[in-house]
Amino acid sequence: MNKLKFYGLGGQGVVTAAKIFSSAISLYENKYAITVPAYGHERRGAPVNTSIIVDDEPVLLNSFVYTPDVVLVMDDTIIDKNVDVSEGIHADSILVINTEEQGILERYKKFNFKEIYYVDGTQIAVETIGKGIPNGSMLGALAGSGIVTIEAVEKAIKDMFKEKAGDINAKAARKAYEQIKKI
Amino acid sequence: MYDIKHKSKGLVSHGVSTCAGCGLELIIRNVLEVLGEDTIIVIPPGCSALFSGFGKETALKIPGFQGNLENTAACAAGIRAALNAKGNKDTTVLAFAGDGATVDIGIQALSGVLERKDKILYVCYDNEAYMNTGIQGSSSTPIHASTTTTPAGKVTNRKDLLQIAIAHDIPYAATASIHNVNDLKKKVEKAKNVDGPSLLHIHTPCPTGWRFNPAKSVEIARKAVQTGCWILYEYEEGKAKVNYKPKELMPVEEYTNLQGRFKGLKEDEKKKFQEYIKNHFENYVKRLENDI
Amino acid sequence: MQRQQEKPMSKSKKYRVFGPVATVFDSSNTGSWRLERPEIDYSQCIKCGTCERVCPANVIDVLKEEKECVVIDFDYCKGCGVCANECPKKCIDMVLEKGGEK
Amino acid sequence: MSHKMLDGNSAAVEAMKLARVQVISAYPITPQSSISEKLADIVASGELKAEYVRVESEHSAMSVATAAQLTGVRAATATASNGLALMHEVLSMTSGNRVPLVMPVVNRGIAAPWTLWCEHGDAMAERDSGWMQFYCQNVQEVLDLQLMAYRVAEDENVLTPAMVCLDGFFLSHSMQKIDVPEQETVDKFIGEYRPKNTYLDTKDPMFICDLTSPGEYTEMRYQQKTAFDNAIEVIEKVQDEFYKTFKRKLSIVEGYKTDDADVVLVTLGSMTGTAKYVVNKFREEGKKVGVAKLTVFRPFPAEYIRKLLGDKKVIGVFDRSAGLGGQGGPVWSEINCALKELDCDIRDYIGGLGGRDVPPATIEKIFNELLEIHEGKGENHTQWIDVKDNAMDIRQVIKNV
Numbered sequence: 001m002n003k004l005k006f007y008g009l010g011g012q013g014v015v016t017a018a019k020i021f022s023s024a025i026s027l028y029e030n031k032y033a034i035t036v037p038a039y040g041h042e043r044r045g046a047p048v049n050t051s052i053i054v055d056d057e058p059v060l061l062n063s064f065v066y067t068p069d070v071v072l073v074m075d076d077t078i079i080d081k082n083v084d085v086s087e088g089i090h091a092d093s094i095l096v097i098n099t100e101e102q103g104i105l106e107r108y109k110k111f112n113f114k115e116i117y118y119v120d121g122t123q124i125a126v127e128t129i130g131k132g133i134p135n136g137s138m139l140g141a142l143a144g145s146g147i148v149t150i151e152a153v154e155k156a157i158k159d160m161f162k163e164k165a166g167d168i169n170a171k172a173a174r175k176a177y178e179q180i181k182k183i
Numbered sequence: 184m185y186d187i188k189h190k191s192k193g194l195v196s197h198g199v200s201t202c203a204g205c206g207l208e209l210i211i212r213n214v215l216e217v218l219g220e221d222t223i224i225v226i227p228p229g230c231s232a233l234f235s236g237f238g239k240e241t242a243l244k245i246p247g248f249q250g251n252l253e254n255t256a257a258c259a260a261g262i263r264a265a266l267n268a269k270g271n272k273d274t275t276v277l278a279f280a281g282d283g284a285t286v287d288i289g290i291q292a293l294s295g296v297l298e299r300k301d302k303i304l305y306v307c308y309d310n311e312a313y314m315n316t317g318i319q320g321s322s323s324t325p326i327h328a329s330t331t332t333t334p335a336g337k338v339t340n341r342k343d344l345l346q347i348a349i350a351h352d353i354p355y356a357a358t359a360s361i362h363n364v365n366d367l368k369k370k371v372e373k374a375k376n377v378d379g380p381s382l383l384h385i386h387t388p389c390p391t392g393w394r395f396n397p398a399k400s401v402e403i404a405r406k407a408v409q410t411g412c413w414i415l416y417e418y419e420e421g422k423a424k425v426n427y428k429p430k431e432l433m434p435v436e437e438y439t440n441l442q443g444r445f446k447g448l449k450e451d452e453k454k455k456f457q458e459y460i461k462n463h464f465e466n467y468v469k470r471l472e473n474d475i
Numbered sequence: 476m477q478r479q480q481e482k483p484m485s486k487s488k489k490y491r492v493f494g495p496v497a498t499v500f501d502s503s504n505t506g507s508w509r510l511e512r513p514e515i516d517y518s519q520c521i522k523c524g525t526c527e528r529v530c531p532a533n534v535i536d537v538l539k540e541e542k543e544c545v546v547i548d549f550d551y552c553k554g555c556g557v558c559a560n561e562c563p564k565k566c567i568d569m570v571l572e573k574g575g576e577k
Numbered sequence: 578m579s580h581k582m583l584d585g586n587s588a589a590v591e592a593m594k595l596a597r598v599q600v601i602s603a604y605p606i607t608p609q610s611s612i613s614e615k616l617a618d619i620v621a622s623g624e625l626k627a628e629y630v631r632v633e634s635e636h637s638a639m640s641v642a643t644a645a646q647l648t649g650v651r652a653a654t655a656t657a658s659n660g661l662a663l664m665h666e667v668l669s670m671t672s673g674n675r676v677p678l679v680m681p682v683v684n685r686g687i688a689a690p691w692t693l694w695c696e697h698g699d700a701m702a703e704r705d706s707g708w709m710q711f712y713c714q715n716v717q718e719v720l721d722l723q724l725m726a727y728r729v730a731e732d733e734n735v736l737t738p739a740m741v742c743l744d745g746f747f748l749s750h751s752m753q754k755i756d757v758p759e760q761e762t763v764d765k766f767i768g769e770y771r772p773k774n775t776y777l778d779t780k781d782p783m784f785i786c787d788l789t790s791p792g793e794y795t796e797m798r799y800q801q802k803t804a805f806d807n808a809i810e811v812i813e814k815v816q817d818e819f820y821k822t823f824k825r826k827l828s829i830v831e832g833y834k835t836d837d838a839d840v841v842l843v844t845l846g847s848m849t850g851t852a853k854y855v856v857n858k859f860r861e862e863g864k865k866v867g868v869a870k871l872t873v874f875r876p877f878p879a880e881y882i883r884k885l886l887g888d889k890k891v892i893g894v895f896d897r898s899a900g901l902g903g904q905g906g907p908v909w910s911e912i913n914c915a916l917k918e919l920d921c922d923i924r925d926y927i928g929g930l931g932g933r934d935v936p937p938a939t940i941e942k943i944f945n946e947l948l949e950i951h952e953g954k955g956e957n958h959t960q961w962i963d964v965k966d967n968a969m970d971i972r973q974v975i976k977n978v
Contacts, residue, residue: 026754197551198502204555241497246782257637261644268599295633398556
């Protein structure tokens with residue numbers, strides 16, 4: 001069982017990213033994933049998170065993830081918004097983050113994740129899809145960390161967005177997958 | 184088919200337990216005479232439910248459903264939607280409700296139907312209070328009328344149902360009265376044939392609730408029109424037309440003095456009431472005729 | 476009920492129907508409510524049909540060919556008196572039921 | 578059959594589409610809204626041929642759906658929370674007129690306090706309204722139980738409407754991998770809608786829902802009671818057929834590792850999955866615990882409960898509604914009553930209210946308490962299992978009056 005938690009801001013497509021990720025795992029990797037989204041009353045711009053549980057068997061657990069194995073941060077500013085992305089992590093938890101700024105990475109290093117994968121997903125999104133919505137690219141980043149294959153992510157993205165939007169978002173994912181770095 | 188145990192001339196049984204001289208009874212017979220048997224009726228609990236029946240027996244030869252007090256329009260909309268889904272555009276869906284079920288508790292569902300332009304014919308027989316439950320005031324009770332919940336006379340004016348309906352820009356809306364059955368039937372025919380919702384607001388004297396001699400039902404309806412207390416007009420293709428406009432209105436007392444519910448009116452109130460009715464009638468007609 | 480269901484619905488099967496449904500078209504003997512009954516003075520009657528038109532119970536027929544042309548179904552006439560009140564010739568009288576004088 | 582990733586609301590819509598509903602009346606309410614939207618979408622795209630009535634309230638939504646189904650078509654609506662409460666008056670019209678409408682209810686607490694989130698209090702408030710109630714464990718069951726519900730509700734011996742209850746957000750917005758059957762298979766399973774009861778048709782008129790005297794009312798209610806009695810058998814029959822057709826097993830009450838269990842927790846809804854997860858974990862530690870999943874709450878399957886739990890000495894019941902003023906939550910009351918003649922210690926747990934998550938920790942705490950009671954080490958249990966210690970001080974305001 002693999003437990004994931006995605007953090008981001010409302011409007012960045014955190015919930016959509018979780019949907020695509022769970023589809024990639026469930027439909028193209030022959031495993032099972034469920035999303036347990038934590039909907040608040042907040043609107044665009046507010047910090048949001050969503051939980052995903054992955055397993056080889058159908059997932060029984062239906063509650064939020066409290067001890068994540070993988071944390072995905074879509075927006076590096078959320079640590080300044082009263083969000084503790086290290087909540088519940090353990091010795092083997094890894095972080096995948098949308099940033100390439102060394103200063104910020106230094107701050108995230110203090111959380112003692114086992115590994116940190118990082119890439120500027122927003123920049124990639126701007127270059128590839130023309131707007132700074134990083135959900136496609138960060139799904140590629142997740143693939144870069146080895147949790148899911150890039151092929152599955154690309155297929156799931158194309159299912160979700162259809163036609164042209166699907167192609168460019170899949171391209172963004174591939175780019176992030178190739179550019180990702182590890183600490 | 185119904186098990187027909189009683190020979191009736193029309194679609195309504197002759198022996199129905201409405202009060203002697205009931206205006207509503209005259210209306211339902213005439214409305215159904217025009218609409219014919221390809222009609223489904225929705226009736227809320229209230230006086231009109233006497234036609235729904237009791238136990239195994241009903242007083243109507245057409246199919247019908249008695250819904251809740253506030254959802255007559257919505258039930259009619261559901262029936263319409265199902266008929267449409269089955270490709271039936273011909274059957275008339277008739278909502279037949281009193282003033283309480285229409286202007287008070289049912290106004291939301293009615294507004295929904297009128298806004299969506301669901302093709303139903305909505306008849307509001309207006310006896311100006313909750314008669315079936317014991318003559319409690321409604322928002323259609325006229326000012327000064329005494330009811331069991333406005334014992335000293337109602338202090339506010341009535342709600343204007345037809346203008347509310349017209350504000351939804353529906354294809355056909357009209358007021359009518361039982362004193363002119365031919366006019367009423369003509370209006371039912373028009374309402375039936377428009378493409379979209381139509382509303383008939385029919386003045387309906389109630390001998391029991393208004394406290395008058397049952398023999399006077401039709402006379403009182405006539406006097407309401409002649410005094411300007413009830414204005415006959417219709418709204419068709421975006422234009423209003425006043426159906427009755429006397430050179431001079433009859434004094435309001437000719438109408439109110441026949442009824443017990445206006446007995447409490449004091450002399451100065453009578454004067455003010457007369458003044459109000461006259462102004463209201465003139466302004467209303469002016470507004471209708473100038474399309475304002 | 477079973478018979479009713481048969482025609483439009485079931486090609487093969489009959490169903491028992493449940494719930495509050497009325498399937499008998501009937502009437503109550505509302506004529507028994509009457510305190511007064513309309514009596515027509517045929518010498519005055521012009522057979523205009525007003526009484527027929529305004530009768531709330533729809534129990535009056537004006538048969539123009541007949542001498543006693545106004546036929547009232549007293550099984551259902553509640554004796555409201557609208558016909559008498561509306562008659563343009565005032566040729567309908569409401570008289571006390573049980574044959575009494577007015 | 579094909580695998581799809583769907584959330585609970587989409588699964589509900591999928592089931593309505595597969596059942597070929599012909600009239601839809603919908604009014605949006607969180608967390609049901611995406612059902613209203615998706616239905617509108619598939620009608621607009623032509624994927625489903627149906628009349629979509631965009632009603633102005635839930636009261637009208639239920640009125641339109643009920644009257645439409647009385648006019649001879651399969652109708653659809655869905656709601657949640659305060660919307661269900663607003664439907665209350667019409668729910669009895671649907672059931673009393675024996676209209677076999679099927680409606681997803683996305684469970685959410687009823688205000689006040691305002692909450693957007695999951696709780697069963699909305700459906701529990703309608704438990705005696707004459708509707709059947711089925712509770713879903715996961716998204717697959719949302720689809721499956723709804724397909725089953727059409728068959729059961731429309732059965733000539735039942736003719737009673739059904740609510741398919743799915744937990745707000747935990748199911749309505751949870752993406753899960755599910756099997757979606759082919760239209761053809763579903764057509765064979767559910768069949769075209771045939772009104773077996775009263776209907777509105779000008780070619781065959783009847784008057785529906787006129788006044789009923791005290792001389793007949795009791796019997797009308799008795800007929801409804803009999804329908805509920807019949808429903809259990811029909812559900813079982815339909816579930817068998819469902820298994821043959823779709824190869825998935827549905828249950829009235831599902832025992833999960835209950836056979837040799839020392840203690841059993843009765844659950845309903847999405848908490849069941851988490852409870853099963855905890856059972857597996859405890860079993861690895863040698864602790865004999867089990868879960869009884871209540872899928873069918875109305876009709877209440879007392880006989881099944883007796884069969885499954887009759888020999889258990891310690892039972893916990895998890896109510897996801899407060900049961901205010903009662904002796905315990907509504908599910909606990911029913912379980913208690915079903916086992917009243919047996920020697921069982923039945924403990925009531927209330928939790929997961931207004932969106933509070935039911936994590937493994939909560940279930941673990943319950944099982945540990947039940948095990949202690951079973952071993953004679955403890956006597957008391959924590960009735961409000963996840964209430965905070967400072968409950969009475971929450972949003973404390975002191976003012977002089």
